[in-house]
């Protein structure tokens with residue numbers, strides 16, 4: 508039994524057969540998405556989300572819940588089915604935007620469950636009550652409302668007032684962020700276990716039990732006071748520019764991060780993914796940076812880490828797409844602290860496919876799981892001895908038209924009261940060295956560590 512799910516059974520609205528799903532959109536003057544997120548705190552402080560894609564053409568903020576979809580078994584199909592049932596009841600005019608379904612999946616529902624992740628079920632998605640969408644520079648605010656009652660006009664009018672209140676606060680009131688609270692402690696959890704795990708995994712790979720396995724570890728930070736969620740999001744958006752920025756708040760907890768890795772985007776019938784695996788740090792000078800990049804492109808161990816991901820994503824795309832494009836050799840993807848090997852994958856999505864099927868087929872890629880997938884997951888469960896929660900899982904959005912985007916939730920952490928849990932890992936292949944992998948995780952911890960004011964281990 509999944510205790511997380513039973514804990515959450517009373518949350519949100521179920522979709523009854525009589526339910527109707529109303530939406531209404533207005534276009535407004537530009538506003539700061541974080542100011543809107545913060546404006547929602549007093550009334551909807553327990554349920555908010557924030558998202559922006561890597562090129563910042565799509566920004567989303569949701570506050571409150573019009574509907575909540577959760578799932579335990581067959582979680583990808585279950586969310587897809589629930590979403591179809593819900594938007595099948597959608598009543599909208601042409602000028603109205605599609606409501607957004609936002610959420611994510613945990614990395615591995617079969618792993619052990621640690622207390623910090625209790626609020627996060629194996630799959631959690633929400634349609635916000637009030638939704639901000641900035642799409643190619645235009646700003647839209649929608650109200651979404653699901654009801655069984657025949658007479659919903661009064662509630663809807665109340666929501667319009669709420670919408671206007673939030674817009675006003677975000678546009679007019681001064682938006683002040685609280686400072687970062689002082690850190691009481693920063694603890695590496697089970698570093699010895701991590702080093703041993705990397706050692707064991709390389710031996711298993713040499714013995715041909717698996718080909719590649721990603722092993723991760725965590726750091727715990729404790730603060731003098733609770734870390735304000737908007738402050739954490741503001742800090743992370745300034746950390747690592749060319750990345751997806753996300754925050755998903757469920758009750759007191761918020762999972763957030765800045766990931767450079769797209770899992771899948773569907774836009775107008777095209778599907779896009781990215782193989783991101785294999786890493787080296789940034790150079791201190793432009794020249795050193797370039798030399799490090801060239802070294803990474805030539806490095807056998809990193810190319811091997813990368814190739815497993817390319818092979819797997821290519822295989823999935825050949826199954827789901829009618830045509831396909833994959834580059835033969837990787838490029839470099841440079842973000843603030845790290846450079847990765849990067850191969851974009853693109854295809855024309857076959858008829859009758861949906862984003863949840865693709866997410867299911869792709870998750871976890873060998874950039875976060877391993878090869879073969881099942882064996883790698885079993886080794887991760889045995890060796891890591893921790894609950895990754897939503898770290899390394901798919902996080903993102905979709906709409907009724909079938910468009911949407913999911914990123915791989917790495918470079919991420921969970922804010923939980925006065926504590927934060929940060930996660931980072933790396934792909935282990937036969938030639939991996941525990942001390943080198945350990946160093947690589949420190950580089951990957953940096954964006955969230957810096958955002959929270961932790962010490963970087965330089």
Ligand SMILES: C=C(O[C@H]1C=CC=C(C(=O)O)[C@@H]1O)C(=O)O
Nearest residue numbers: 784785786874917931932933934
């Ligand atoms: C597992 C992580 O990164 C993955 C993504 C890119 C590069 C990776 C690597 O070089 O090991 C990892 O596969 C992480 O950031 O926690």
Ligand SMILES: [Mg+2]
Nearest residue numbers: 785786933934
């Ligand atoms: Mg690596």
